[in-house]
Amino acid sequence: MTRHLPSWQNWFAENRRRLSNDGLYLDGREPGRQDPAEFQRAATKILICRLSTYDDVLPSISHRMLYWAARQTPGVYVDLAFFPPARDAAFLKNSGVPLWLASGCKLPPAAFDVVAVSISVPQEAFNLPAALRDSGLKLSRAERAADPSHPLIVLGGHAAGSVPFAHDMVDAVCLGDGVSWLQEILRRPNRDSLRTLAAKIEGTYVPSLYRHEYIGGVLKAISPVEQDIPFPVRHRIDDQDAWINGYDGAYIPFAAEDTEETLPLAFGCVYRCRFCQTGWLRKGLGASDRAGLNAAALRLKSAMAACDLNLLASDACSVPALADIVGDLRRIFPRVSVKSLSVSSLARDTSALDLIEKREFTFGVEGISERLRDYLGKPIEGETLLHIMRKLGPTRLRQVKLFFIATGLETDEDIREFGDLLRELRAAAPGCRLVTSFMPLFNAPFTPLQFDEIRTLSPDLCRWLENVAKGAGAEFRWSASPDEVRLMSLLCRAGRAAASIVTKLALENGVRYYDGLPSSALREAEGI
Secondary structure: OOOOOOOOHHHHHHHHHHOHHHHHHHOOOOOOOOOHHHOOOOOEEEEEEEOOOOOOOOOOOHHHHHHHHHHOOOOEEEEEEOOOOHHHHHHHHHOOOOOOOOOOOOOOHHHOOEEEEEOOOHHHHHHHHHHHHOOOOOOOHHHHHHOOOOOEEEEEOOOHHHOHHHHHHOOEEEOEOOHHHHHHHHHOOOOOOHHHHHHHOOOEEOHHHEEEEEEOOEEEEEEEOOOOOOOOOOOEOOOOOOOOOOOOOOOOOOOOOOOEEEEEOEEEEOOOOOOOHHHHHHOEEEEOOHHHHHHHHHHHHHHOOOOEEEEEOOOHHHOOOHHHHHHHHOOOOOEEEEOOOOHHHHHHOHHHHHHOOOOEEEEEEEOOOHHHHHHOOOOOOHHHHHHHHHHHOOOOOOEEEEEEEEOOOOOHHHHHHHHHHHHHHHHHOOOOEEEEEEEEOOOOOOOOOOOOOOOOOOHHHHHHHHHHHHHOOOEEEEOOOHHHHHHHHHHHHHHHHHHHHHHHHHHOOOOOOOOOOOHHHHHHHHHO
């Protein structure tokens, strides 16, 4: 379908110096990117959109992997769009420029057949209404259905299944892995019905095909509106090596520092922590093929500019023959990093620490006491952490960051145990920078705690945790504010019924997610 829509090439050339970082996120000429001249010749055009800024997603592999996957489909032109930095958004809107401007061809999303939105964390959903509206796309499912030229809008990514309050803004949702799912979407005729997509492509959830029934504001039932519609929609799990068979890094992003390439070492997790989706959705650990990893590393080394390789895994310690895998890859890349080390796995075997050439470590401890770690499904003894610290050695350590979850169930005894643990860790490595990072408990969908009570963290508890951490010689920070996480738990619990709340906060109150959500958003949501 030919669409005569304006290009903003000239506008960008004239105004890029007025944009953040000289408009680098809209340049679109990264080495390896597709020639925009291919747009007119392509049978299918897809725009992959992020809900965060270019700089924020630089460490991410997902959009580059999706970009590569789309390009493997014959006749496809693929472009990228990023959510603009806060200081640029108003300027773009006032200039009539789409917030999601295709960075390569400088065309609006309406010029494409498919707009594929990637969402990493549920908070990013607050950027979706403005991104759609201010890019010339329709939020209403009925309006999209009535316009035969409107692009198909699909949602995928780690948080895609966890934002039911945003599902009515899109046509289809990928539940699970998206690499081969996206390729299947692109291989089908552009105007396949949504019903056909749901029936033929595993992991496809089409919100309009399912009825949500509420009683007293509480979701009581979900059912398909027609017969022969898949129900429930199964979580999609791609072939284990879908990411490494052919992947070559896609393109070289613009970065202030040397880029680090990433390959998937393993998917899933052997553990079943009660708060974490990974172990429950994938139900086990699958490691990438060793020979395939080596072949992929060679492709990356020859095609890209990086000298560092990161191996992606939720728990690298559980991967068999990890030392041999790392040894193979270090013959290709000078530096190979293994960043995800489970404390539970290290408790059994600390040999993985010998593979790491760094002095800064991050460990997920979760509960502040053994009682709360049992509640969260991550039973770790304090002595285990001390053993790991001693194994690392005081002279080797520069920084240790410990992640904790504040549950709202903490007692005086739990807090005393927390303080004792920190003091012992400080004594084990007196010269080390010790950081405690707290995350309020998020009642994540598809986990055993999904329907647990949503607890409010009292100001007294927050203050006690901070005072105890600092009193033990550690730094204290929140990775997300208690108000922000409570808001997201309430919205996820409310489901589709919260769609109007999110839209109002985003479009009328101007709520956006960059480094966090304002505390006012919780108060305003509870007042609607």
